[in-house]
Amino acid sequence: MKYIKKFENIWDEDKFYWLVPTDNRFEDSLKKIGVGPDWCSKFLNNNKLLKNKYIFIGRTTNIKNDYYWCWMPYEGKIICNFYEEDKYMFMGDINIKDEELDAEKYNL
8 A cells, every 4th residue: 555655645745846948948947847859859859849928838757756847838837737736836937028918918
């Protein structure tokens, strides 16, 4: 039983997410939140992801205590419903000015 509990707890540790821009600041933003070179490459070469002006990047740990990264589209709200429902903690936005999000929100 203790091993099952340990397995469950690993997935609940270190669940964080950030909002980042996908323009020329994207790679720098990924590095600031600790995304390694392999994951950076996957994100930078993902055309579906790059169609979004901003995205949420989420991080959790796996069984080997390695980081696992994923992303969700930004839909005009500062928090992501998917990550919030899965008990991730929002860590803020990276390399984004408040005015940018205001303009995006009101379609200016």
